[in-house]
Amino acid sequence: MTGLRAREVPAAFDSAATGYDLLVGLNPGYHAALRRSARALGLRPGQRVLDLGCGTGASTAALLAVAPEVEVVAVDASAGMVAEARAKRWPSSVRFVHSRAEDLDAAGVEGPFDAVFAAYLVRNLPDPDPALRRVRELLRPGGRFVAHEYSVRDSALRTAVWTALCWGVVIPAGRLVTGDHRLYTYLWRSALRFDSARELRDRLRRNGFTGVRSAPLSGLQMGVVHTFVGHAPLEER
16 A cells, blocks of 8 residues: 555544544553643643644643643644544543644634644644734734654664564554544654754744744653643734
């Protein structure tokens, strides 16, 4: 089988949606890592958050776990993933929208937002830069953007750990649950090809974010997942 291209990923997630929660549940550190990155948003009660690339709602649940009294607009490009998310029980402050990150305006997603959370999203965008610029524009001045993302290119050790994890666990489990390995092989390759941590920090700065920083997550994430933080400028130039 040929590999997936970035534009084909939402449809692949449609097919994988029903088994997705089972697969991520095999990683005991998955949800705890999302919560650690969500805390980097510094959320306060009553704030409005865009959860971009929400999938089946794991990132949404992480946001509510660290800040139960926020309003969340959760968006994903996969109709199947959004359907799985909507089938769960959520407070009335949560709304799910089916849309690509590139098409937020057409989907009626309007700012301003106090914060934007993007878990495992930036790596999957066909062209991250326009989407990141739009995210910055949707933020209030000084609002915070956090990307929770794989990045291994600047470490031979992390690259080796990631490859071993994918071929030892993720790809076989994905094939077992869904009968198709392509999405999980794409996952492996996409992280290998994606920005190093330094490159992603530079990308955020080029697209107008200030105060950019990042740190790898330790523990069961084995340093292959990072929390990236940036801010919308207090005053637009």
